[in-house]
Amino acid sequence: MRLLGVVFAGGLSSRMGQPKALLPWPAPGGGEVPLLLRAVHWLQGPCVSVEIAAGAQWGTICKGLPTGSSGPLQVIDDAEPGIGPLGGLVAALERSVALGLDGTLVLACDMPLVEEEDVLPLIERVADGADVALWCVEGYDQPLCAVFGPRAAQAARSALARKARRPVAIFDEIVADGRPLHVERLNPGENSRIRLMNVNTPSDYDLAIRRFHECQGRSASSPSGPDCR
Numbered sequence: 001m002r003l004l005g006v007v008f009a010g011g012l013s014s015r016m017g018q019p020k021a022l023l024p025w026p027a028p029g030g031g032e033v034p035l036l037l038r039a040v041h042w043l044q045g046p047c048v049s050v051e052i053a054a055g056a057q058w059g060t061i062c063k064g065l066p067t068g069s070s071g072p073l074q075v076i077d078d079a080e081p082g083i084g085p086l087g088g089l090v091a092a093l094e095r096s097v098a099l100g101l102d103g104t105l106v107l108a109c110d111m112p113l114v115e116e117e118d119v120l121p122l123i124e125r126v127a128d129g130a131d132v133a134l135w136c137v138e139g140y141d142q143p144l145c146a147v148f149g150p151r152a153a154q155a156a157r158s159a160l161a162r163k164a165r166r167p168v169a170i171f172d173e174i175v176a177d178g179r180p181l182h183v184e185r186l187n188p189g190e191n192s193r194i195r196l197m198n199v200n201t202p203s204d205y206d207l208a209i210r211r212f213h214e215c216q217g218r219s220a221s222s223p224s225g226p227d228c229r
Helices: 035-043 055-064 085-098 116-127 151-161 167-172 190-195 202-221
Strands: 003-008 024-026 032-034 049-053 074-076 103-108 132-137 140-148 183-186
Touching (some): 003 035, 003 085, 032 035, 035 049, 049 085, 085 140, 085 151, 085 167, 116 132, 116 140, 116 190, 140 167
Parallel strands (some): 003 049, 003 103, 132 183
Antiparallel strands (some): 024 032
16 A cells, blocks of 8 residues: 555643653664654655644744754644644545545654554555554554545544544544445554553653663564564
């Protein structure tokens, strides 16, 4: 599938006390990169193009990025400012449709442990005909680590028109052809469930860093690959 990758980075980071998008994260070649750039670089693997949905936070984030790193970044303006992630999701899905792509892979920048094996099942479900594929962790949908097909753009715009604010609101919409979205919710295994953690607080961030280094250590010592627990 030809996918548009979209990094969501517009949260207020109130529980973190500083912009989560700028938190340092270990880089593959050594050193550190902001969480935002980690997500951008990672999405360049499965996606043909990567853009950023950051809403009103982009000005602050851009100023905090390393010199020279913000030039090539493509930013999507929210479909409606100030309403939260649904405004960014509408813009992202409509951007993908305008580019003639097969779907959109969205990832919150504060989910830094996500690996390729966590998104491949989602891509496969949409390739097989689902309109949306996402993980459901302990009963909670994860719409910001998900793959959306083209029909989802109509549903997102409809949800926005009725003043909804949460991305999951699009799942209840009926699109122009009269059919609801085909949404596939997948239950992750233990490793994926842990990697799908959000970094919302300083303690979350410390835990994610520890898990990353533990995972790297197990990967280096095991021929079977990473096992992030």
